[in-house]
Amino acid sequence: MPTKILITDDSSFARKQMTRALPPDWDVEVLNAADGKEAIEILLNSAPKVMFLDLNMPVMDGYETLEAIIKQDIEVVVIVVSGDIQALAVQRVTEMGAVEFIKKPIKNEELSKVLHRHGIFELNASVISSKSTKALNQLASAEVMPDAIKIDMQEGYQEIANVAMGRAADLLAKLLNSFVVMPIPVVNMIEVSELRMAIQQVDDNDMVSGVCQGFIGAGIAGEALLIFNESSYEDIAKLMKYVGEIDEVVEVELLMDIANILIGACLKGIAEQLDINFSQGHPIVLGRHVKVDDLLGRSANRWSKTLTIEMGFKIEDKNINCDLLLLFTEDSIESFNELVSYLIE
């Protein structure tokens, strides 16, 4: 009798990664859900034994799903698999009943150890691992993939952004000793003239400060742009235990400190996943006390299209929010695509 397992993640790329990481000789039937709502329905109808749950999902996120499981008294072993690795996040899901927390991207050996640890599946000593597993075959028929693995590039980028954002949020959380709220990063390909549209987290009339920092490596080049909502300065100063008057010099210091952390962590997160290295230029303050449009106005349009990844960071219960925009040059796309495709192999 195959063991029923449920993989809940809004990214089909991530669900496929998860499926590929399962032990090859495990007799499983894999069910999939794209959000918490679908997951609950499947839990009630098919009663899978184990669920791998992502935290960052639309409609109903991981935390809400765990709540629903408790409320409706559903019996299932929940293993959280997420890019959001903040200590508080791990603590919360454990309190809500998850038996384990696995950090994305998932490694086969780690998953096998976790399954072994909870008595879900014992790894056979004489296992011969083969590439074509039963689970993958099921996946193929369930998700209708015509050629060998045809992955949507958008999804690959989405997942890379998710994991990188999780790392940045974790560092920010450690620095500010708070919980960082992470909406799903938005990946887009837009005209440079439409750059304003890529920034969804900041309102037109907010006063903002912006820091930008260039990076380059492995054929990929671009700029990281941090847009910081100015109403946040007081709260940030408090969280960073800054004592004293918050004058202009201090504001720039705080801005630079946050920029260093977020940009550094995101770039590192991306670089590690793609197994490359980035050189970072010196950060530059683009503007202070300006509206978002003014911040972006002066860029020379040397290329027409740019790949953008937008990540919004908010601190729970505080008036702190900032938007990190990663902009990649048009001629980086080819190299980027190639590196993402290695990740999928």
Next chain:
Amino acid sequence: MSDDLTELDRLMSMMRSIDLGLIVVDENFTVKVWNDFMTNHSGVRGEHLIGNNLFEKFNDLPKEWLSNKTKSVFMLNNKAFTTWEQRPYLFKFKSYRPITGAADFMYQNVTFLPLSSADGTVDHLGIIIYDVTDVALGKIMLNEANLALEKLK
């Protein structure tokens, strides 16, 4: 085998004479590495500095600011940067052109790098000092010119 050694030697020669400040300190700010740029601009030789505390030899360095700034580098294994616009300089050096130049001191950009030991923990800090006097002067003069133009309007 001997070829590898020569490449390392060559690299070390370049590091010593490169026109950037290269410093390595541990968590207590004990100096471990000090290159020629630092020796020449500060007037303090490496031999007198290595093994001693940085702040003892340079008591006008902003100790508290530096400790705060580098705390997150050690803790989070993350690079940190500071530019001349935040702080004109970290070490007060004479400008490279003390006679014909327009600056009283060297404007500096600084990068702080986490350096880890074999077990992965960050136990040392790399400090790279860039001379950006020309860039800084250019921007300052541009701003002054713009202000003057505004007044004329």
